[in-house]
Amino acid sequence: MKTIRIPVAMTLLLFVAACVTINVYFPAEAAQKAADRIIMDVYGEQPGNTAVPLEPQSRLHHNEMSFPVHALLNWFISPAHAEADISVNTPAIQQLQASMEKRHKQLAPYYKSGAIGMTLNGEVTLRDQKLVPLQDRNTIKSLISKENDDRSALYREIARANGHPEWESEIRAIFAKRWISNAPAGWWYKNTQGAWVQK
Amino acid sequence: MMFPWRRVRVALLLAPGLLVITALPGFAVDIVKLRLGTIAGAGWSAEAVSLQLNLLDERHAALLLQAQRVALPDGFGELSTLTLSCARAQITTTAVSCAEGTLKTQSTMLGQQHIQLTFRYQLDTGRIDTALRDIHACDGTLSLRARLSDTRWQIDATGTALSLPAVTRQLAATGIALPVVTGSAGLDVTAQLSGVSSQLQEADVEVRLLAEEVSDAAGSVAAENLDVSLHATVKAIATGMRVVLDLSGRQGALYIDPVYVEMPPQPLQINARFDWSSAGQQLLLHSLSYRHPGSVLVEGHGLFSLAADAPIRDLQLELRQANFPSLYDTYLRPWLYGSMLADLDTAGELSGVLYWEQGKLSRVSLDPVNLTVNDREGRFGLNAVTGRVRWSDTAVPARSELAWSSGSVFQVALGATDLVIDAGHDYIRLAQPVAIPVLDGALQVANFQLQRGADAALRWQFDGLLEPVSLSQLSLALGWPELAGKLSGVIPDVHYDNGDLEVGGVLLVRAFEGEVTLRNLKLQQPFGLVPRLQVDARADNIDLETLTRTFSFGRIEGRLDGRIEGLQLESWRPVAFDAVFATPEDDNSRHRISQKAVDNISSIGGGGVGGALSRSFLRFFKDFPYDRLGIRCRLERGICDMGGVAAAPEGYYLVKGRLLPPRLDVIGYADRVNWDTLIAQIMAVTARQEVRVE
Numbered sequence: 001m002k003t004i005r006i007p008v009a010m011t012l013l014l015f016v017a018a019c020v021t022i023n024v025y026f027p028a029e030a031a032q033k034a035a036d037r038i039i040m041d042v043y044g045e046q047p048g049n050t051a052v053p054l055e056p057q058s059r060l061h062h063n064e065m066s067f068p069v070h071a072l073l074n075w076f077i078s079p080a081h082a083e084a085d086i087s088v089n090t091p092a093i094q095q096l097q098a099s100m101e102k103r104h105k106q107l108a109p110y111y112k113s114g115a116i117g118m119t120l121n122g123e124v125t126l127r128d129q130k131l132v133p134l135q136d137r138n139t140i141k142s143l144i145s146k147e148n149d150d151r152s153a154l155y156r157e158i159a160r161a162n163g164h165p166e167w168e169s170e171i172r173a174i175f176a177k178r179w180i181s182n183a184p185a186g187w188w189y190k191n192t193q194g195a196w197v198q199k
Numbered sequence: 200m201m202f203p204w205r206r207v208r209v210a211l212l213l214a215p216g217l218l219v220i221t222a223l224p225g226f227a228v229d230i231v232k233l234r235l236g237t238i239a240g241a242g243w244s245a246e247a248v249s250l251q252l253n254l255l256d257e258r259h260a261a262l263l264l265q266a267q268r269v270a271l272p273d274g275f276g277e278l279s280t281l282t283l284s285c286a287r288a289q290i291t292t293t294a295v296s297c298a299e300g301t302l303k304t305q306s307t308m309l310g311q312q313h314i315q316l317t318f319r320y321q322l323d324t325g326r327i328d329t330a331l332r333d334i335h336a337c338d339g340t341l342s343l344r345a346r347l348s349d350t351r352w353q354i355d356a357t358g359t360a361l362s363l364p365a366v367t368r369q370l371a372a373t374g375i376a377l378p379v380v381t382g383s384a385g386l387d388v389t390a391q392l393s394g395v396s397s398q399l400q401e402a403d404v405e406v407r408l409l410a411e412e413v414s415d416a417a418g419s420v421a422a423e424n425l426d427v428s429l430h431a432t433v434k435a436i437a438t439g440m441r442v443v444l445d446l447s448g449r450q451g452a453l454y455i456d457p458v459y460v461e462m463p464p465q466p467l468q469i470n471a472r473f474d475w476s477s478a479g480q481q482l483l484l485h486s487l488s489y490r491h492p493g494s495v496l497v498e499g500h501g502l503f504s505l506a507a508d509a510p511i512r513d514l515q516l517e518l519r520q521a522n523f524p525s526l527y528d529t530y531l532r533p534w535l536y537g538s539m540l541a542d543l544d545t546a547g548e549l550s551g552v553l554y555w556e557q558g559k560l561s562r563v564s565l566d567p568v569n570l571t572v573n574d575r576e577g578r579f580g581l582n583a584v585t586g587r588v589r590w591s592d593t594a595v596p597a598r599s600e601l602a603w604s605s606g607s608v609f610q611v612a613l614g615a616t617d618l619v620i621d622a623g624h625d626y627i628r629l630a631q632p633v634a635i636p637v638l639d640g641a642l643q644v645a646n647f648q649l650q651r652g653a654d655a656a657l658r659w660q661f662d663g664l665l666e667p668v669s670l671s672q673l674s675l676a677l678g679w680p681e682l683a684g685k686l687s688g689v690i691p692d693v694h695y696d697n698g699d700l701e702v703g704g705v706l707l708v709r710a711f712e713g714e715v716t717l718r719n720l721k722l723q724q725p726f727g728l729v730p731r732l733q734v735d736a737r738a739d740n741i742d743l744e745t746l747t748r749t750f751s752f753g754r755i756e757g758r759l760d761g762r763i764e765g766l767q768l769e770s771w772r773p774v775a776f777d778a779v780f781a782t783p784e785d786d787n788s789r790h791r792i793s794q795k796a797v798d799n800i801s802s803i804g805g806g807g808v809g810g811a812l813s814r815s816f817l818r819f820f821k822d823f824p825y826d827r828l829g830i831r832c833r834l835e836r837g838i839c840d841m842g843g844v845a846a847a848p849e850g851y852y853l854v855k856g857r858l859l860p861p862r863l864d865v866i867g868y869a870d871r872v873n874w875d876t877l878i879a880q881i882m883a884v885t886a887r888q889e890v891r892v893e
Contacts, residue, residue: 089837089875091772092729130418134454137418138533141457145536153728 026170030086034158035171035178038088042100043182044108092157096150103150106143116144117188117196122155122176123148127188127196151175229254242272245281255287262288262297269304275373276307283316295320302331308369309336324348337365339385350396358388363413378420384410394435402433410451418456425451425462439476444469457533465492480506484514494525501555509558521549523570539726542575547584563590567601578726581606581613589622596621598630611676612638625651629661638676640668640687660694670710682749684710688717698724711749713741713758732768737761740783752884753796754822758786759829773834773874781829781844792854792863793822800853800865803880823863828854832872839872 107124110116110132117127124147126132132140155175159168180189183199191197235248247267252260264283271277281304285297296319304312318329326348334341339361346353363384371379390404406429414421426449434441448467453460460467468490474483482503489497501514523545535541547570554562565588573580583604589597599620606613614636621630629647647661670684685708692703700722708715715738723731738761747755761780766773782790829844830853843851847866854865 087836090774091770095770096728128418129456130414130421132418134421134423134452134459135461137454138457138459141533142536142541145541149537149728157729 026164026167027086028170028174031158031167031171031174032178034086034088035175036182038093038097038154039175039178039182041097042104043184044101044104086158087161088158090157090161093154093161096154096157100147100150100154103143103147107147110140111183111187114188114198115140117190118176118179118183119190120176120192120194122172122179123151243270245269258290259287260290261286262300273373278304278306280305293322295322308372309334311335321348336361337369337386338362351393352395353391353393356388356390356392358386361386361388363408363410378415380413380415380420382411382413384408384413384422384425398435399433400435402431404431404433405429406431419454420456421454423452425453427451436474439474439478441474442472444471446470458530459533460491460529463492463494467491480504491525491529494522494529496520507558511555512558514553514555516553516555518549518551518553518565523547523549539574539578544571544573544575546571551588559592561592562597564588577607577610579606579608586618591622592624594623596623596628598622609677611673614641634666637665638668638672640666640685642666656697658694658696660692663690663693664688665690665706667709670708680750682710683745684708698727700725711741711743711745714739715741729770730768732766732771734763734766736763736766738780747796753799754791754793755796755828756789756791756822757825757828758783758788774837775834777833779829779831779842781831782827790825790827790857791822792825792828794820797823797854797863797865799884802884803877820861823861824857824859825863826855826857827852828865834874837874839874839877841867841870841872843867 107116111124113131115126115128115131116124119125124144126141126144129137129140152172155168155172156165158171159165180199183189185199187199188196189199231250231252231254233250235250237244237246238248239245245266245268247265249265251263251265253263254260262283262285264281266281267279269278269281281302283300283302285300287299288295288297296317298317300316300318302312302314302316306312312335314334315332316329318327320327326346328344328346330342330344332342334343336358340359341361342357344355363386364379364381366386367377367379370377385408387407388404390402392399392402394400408425408427408429410422410425410427412423413425428447428449430445432443446469448460448462450462452462468488470486470488470490472485473487474485475481476483482505484499484501484503487497487499489495496519497516498519499514499516501516502512503510503514504512526549527543527545532541532543548568549565549570550568551563551565553560556562567584567586567588570584571580571582572584573582581603584601585603586599586601588599588601590599591597599622600618601620602615602617604615606616616633616635618633619630621628627649629644632643632645633647634641634643643664643666645662647659649657649659651657665686665688667685667687670682670686673686674680674682686706687709688704688706690702690704690706692701694701694703702720702722706717706720708717715736717734717736719733719735721733725732738759741759741761743755743757743759746759747753759780760783761778763776763778766776766778768774827844831840831842833840841851843853843866844855845852847855847864850866850868851870852864853867854863856862856864
C-alpha cells in the first residue's frame with residue numbers, strides 16, 4: 001500500500017504545483033514586429049506601416065433648443081492597438097529612439113565602410129578603426145559608446161514598459177537579429193562563430 | 200650587446216700569421232689555401248670556412264675568405280655563401296689592411312648584400328678597425344664603422360632612409376616587444392655605441408622619424424605626417440643602465456589608443472632621465488617632463504616596479520600648467536566615454552600635484568583657475584571655478600576652497616558661490632553652510648556629506664532650505680509657459696544614493712494665490728539616459744482667474760483644490776498619476792466661466808462642439824455661473840481614466856451649472872482617454888490662443 005501511496009501523493013503534489021505555476025510566455029512575434037518598427041525608424045527607411053491614424057469616436061449629441069444646454073464633450077479614446085502584446089510607446093522609449101535616429105546619420109557612413117560592425121548582443125563595435133581617419137577615431141568611439149548605452153537602455157525600457165523586466169535579455173536577442181536582418185547589404189556583422197561577415 | 204670579438208680575432212690572427220710564414224725567403228709560395236672547417240664562438244658558428252691568399256708582392260696579397268653558412272647570435276638570422284674579398288690587401292710586419300674590400304653574402308634578415316668595406320688589423324695590439332658601407336637594411340642603407348681592441352669595442356652606425364615598417368618587423372623578429380607597423384615612414388639613425396666584451400658601456404642614438412602614414416595591425420597605434428626626433432643616451436652604471444631621452448614632435452598627428460595628439464606649432468617635447476635595473480625590473484625615474492605647448496606641462500619623478508601588481512611605487516607628478524579645452528579634449532575625454540563627463544565644453548587653467556606612495560595614490564592637490572565646465576547637452580555647468588582642491592588618503596581631512604561665478608542645472612541659473620570643503624580618504628563634507636543662489640532665490644545647504652562606498656557607489660546627503668524662487672523665472676528656464684508665483688521649501692533630508700535622489704520634507708509653491716505642496720520627491724538618474732521623477736503634490740485654494748489668465752485659456756473665476764498622487768515622470772514626461780482637481784466644497788467665491796473657456800474645454804474634447812455656444816442663443820452671455828467644476832484623471836499605461844466633479848447621466852460633470860438660468864453644464868462622456876492625444880489637443884488649443892493674442 002505504502003509503495004502505491006507515495007507515487008499517488010507525489011502526483012497530487014505535482015498537480016498542485018502545476019496549478020500554481022503561471023507561465024508567461026515571451027511574445028516573440030510581437031517583440032520582433034516592435035523591434036522592426038523601431039529599427040526601420042532608426043535606419044531612416046520608410047516602411048509602408050505608418051502609424052494608424054487615431055479616429056475620434058465622435059458621439060455628438062447637441063441640441064441647441066434644449067434647456068439647460070449641455071456642452072458635450074467627446075474625449076476620444078485610443079483605438080484598441082494600445083493593447084498590443086509589446087508596447088513601445090513610453091516617453092523613455094520614444095526619447096531613446098529619437099536619440100538613436102539622430103545619431104544614425106553620423107554612424108551610417110561607418111557602417112557602410114566597415115569601420116563599425118554589429119555584434120551578436122545587439123550592440124555595435126569598432127570593427128576596423130583603420131578605416132576611420134585618425135582625428136575622427138575618438139569621435140566614433142564616443143558615438144559607439146553612446147549608441148550602446150542607448151541600445152541597452154532601450155532593451156531595458158521595453159522590458160520594463162511591458163511589466164517584465166526579466167524579458168530584457170530576450171528583447172536584446174530579438175533586436176540583435178533584427179538590426180542585422182534590416183541592415184542594408186554591405187554592412188558587417190558578427191556571426192554565431194564570432195567571425196565578421198559582410199552582409 | 201653580445202659580440203664574440205675574441206673568436207673573430209683568433210681567426211684573423213691565424214691567417215696573417217700563416218701569410219708571414221709563407222712570405223719568408225726560400226719559400227716560393229704564391230698561393231696559400233687554408234681549409235678551416237667549422238669555427239665557432241659564443242652564439243655564432245661558421246661552416247666550411249676557407250681562406251685563400253694570392254701573394255702579389257712582398258707587401259700585398261689578394262685575400263679571399265669564404266664560408267658556406269654563418270649562424271649569427273639569436274635574432275640576427277644567418278648568412279649563407281659569404282665571400283669576403285680584398286683585391287689588394289696590404290701586409291706589413293705590424294698590420295694587415297684592406298682599403299677596398301667587398302663582402303657578399305645572403306642574409307636571412309637583410310637579404311642579398313654587396314657591402315663595400317675597409318679594414319685594418321694591427322698584428323701587435325690586435326686592434327681591428329673596419330668600415331662597412333652600403334649595407335642594404337630595412338629598405339634603406341646602413342654604414343658601420345667599428346673599432347675593436349682587446350675587449351673594448353666601439354661602433355658608429357648611420358642608417359639612412361630606413362623604412363619604419365621594416366625596422367619594426369625586424370625588431371619584432373629579434374624578440375623585442377614593439378608593435379609591427381605598416382604604411383610609409385622613413386627613419387634616419389645615427390648611433391655611437393661602445394662597450395667592453397659583451398657589455399654595452401655607452402650609447403648615443405639620434406633618430407629622426409618622418410611618418411607619412413603608418414599604423415599597427417589593429418590601428419591602435421598610428422601616425423600621419425609625423426615628424427619626430429629622438430635623442431637617447433645610455434650609460435652603464437653599477438645597478439644597470441642610466442638613460443636620458445629627449446623626444447621632440449614637430450608636426451603631424453599621433454594616435455595611441457585612446458589618445459589622439461596633434462603636434463602643436465611649437466614642438467611637443469618629452470624629456471626623461473631614468474635608471475633601469477633589468478634584474479629588479481625597476482625603473483627609477485629621476486626626472487620626467489612632458490611639454491605640450493598650449494595644453495599641458497607635466498613634470499615628475501618616482502620609482503616603478505614593473506613586476507609588482509601596482510607598478511607605480513612612488514611618484515610625484517606635478518601638473519605645472521594645464522590649459523583647457525586642450526587638456527580635456529586631448530587627454531581626459533577619451534577616458535570618460537560613457538560617463539556624465541563625456542561631453543563637456545571647457546575653458547580655463549589647472550595646476551596641481553599628484554602623489555603616489557607605496558603603490559597607492561596618497562595625496563592630490565589641484566588649483567583650478569577660471570575653470571569652466573559646461574555639459575554640451577545642457578544638463579549642468581559651472582563657470583569660472585577657482586580655488587584649491589586638496590585630498591589626502593589619511594584620517595586627517597584636507598581643506599579645500601572653491602568658488603564659481605555662475606552655473607546651471609537644467610538651464611536653471613545658479614549664482615556665485617564660495618565653498619569650503621573638508622575631504623578625507625573616501626568622503627567630502629561641507630565645512631561651512633553655504634547658500635547657492637538659484638535664480639532670484641537661494642538653496643541653503645548645511646551638513647553636506649559625500650561618501651564613496653566600498654562598492655564605488657556615490658552617496659551624499661544634506662539638509663536644505665529653498666529660499667523663494669520666482670516661478671516665472673523658473674518656468675521660463677525650464678521652457679514651460681510662464682507661471683507667476685514663488686517656489687520655496689524646507690527640505691531637511693536630501694539624499695542621493697548611486698543615482699537616486701530623494702528629497703525629504705516639503706517643497707512649497709506659492710502660485711495663483713494658493714499653495715502647492717510637493718512631498719516624497721524622488722529622482723532616479725537625473726543626469727542619466729532615462730531620468731525618472733516621482734512626487735505627490737497637493738494644491739490648495741488656487742485662484743482660477745489667475746491660472747486661466749496665465750494660460751490664456753479663457754477666464755474662469757472661482758477657487759480650486761487638487762491633489763496628484765504618485766506622479767511619475769519618465770524622461771520628464773508623465774507616465775502615471777492619480778489626480779483630482781475640483782472646486783472646494785466650502786468655496787463661496789464668485790463662480791463664473793467664460794464662453795471662451797467653455798469653447799476651449801469643448802475643443803479639447805475634440806468632438807467638434809468647439810464654437811457651439813457661439814452658434815446658439817447662449818452667445819449673448821459672456822459668461823455663465825457654475826456650481827462646481829472639476830476633473831479627475833488616473834493615468835496608467837498611456838490611458839487616462841477620466842472623471843469629473845459629479846456623475847451625470849451617461850457621463851460626468853466637468854462643469855456643473857447653477858440651477859438658475861442661463862444654465863450650462865459641461866459633461867464628459869469618455870471615461871478612457873488616450874493621454875498623448877489629450878495633450879496634443881491641449882497644445883493645439885493653447886497654440887491657437889497664442890495666435891489669437893497676436
